[in-house]
Amino acid sequence: MRVSGIIASAVFWIFTFISISRNTWFDFYRDAFSDLGGSRANDPWIYNYGLIVASIFVILLSLDMIMISRTKIGVVGGSYISIAGIFLALIGIFPAGTRPHTFVSTWFFIQAFIGFLIYGLGEFRKYPGYLATIIIIFITALSGAIIIRWPSAATIEAYEIILLTVASLIYVIKHRFQ
Structure with a gap:
């Protein structure tokens, strides 16, 4: 379960690239990844099911964090990650074009970064x-989202997903030597 965050990222990218191959209209510099699961996509289920499968691994990561944490703060951080997984x-359940989509997609990223930050506080x-490394990732994510003028939603989403993958990798490395 420790490597589940990395697996979640790999699952996301595999399903996303398959979906992009089925939707040649998709432009990384113009569209959002969620457009691959929206009404104008060919086989939108590919992208949406990919998100649901990836979410299982995010939840498994959160369970690992909760089970090995020795602090209440760490458990809270792992719990935030589980909410991010949900x-x-x-x-995937509310794809692009549905009313709750923007809310759930924005809050996925917020919950995930806050979860890693809180977990790091518990491990301080x-x-x-x-914790110092997680703070750097958190600040990088936040400042990148605020300061950089992204050409599309997909570009900022890729940036944030890469940072979450790095946070997951650092989690694995940290616990590998315990």
Whole structure:
């Protein structure tokens, strides 16, 4: 379960690339990834099911965080990650063009980054370097979202997904040596 965050990212990218191959109109610099699951997409189920499958691995990651955490704050951080996993599934259930889509897609990212930050706070006494790294990722995500003028939703989504993947990789590395 420890590598589940990395698996979630791999699942997302695999399903996304398959969906892009079925939707040649998709433009990374103009569209949002969610457009691949919307009404104008060919086989939108590919992208949407990919999100739902990826969400299972995010929830497995959260369970690992909760089970190995030695602090209440760490458990809260893992719980936020589980909520992010639920929101990721909801993005697939409420695809682009549906009323709740923007809310669930925005809050997936917010919950995930806050979850990693809170988990890092819970690990501070034992692993201060881990918290410092997570703070850098959090600030990078937040400042990138606010400061950079992104050409499309897909570009900022890719940026944020890469940062979440890095946070998951650092989580694996941190616990590999325990």
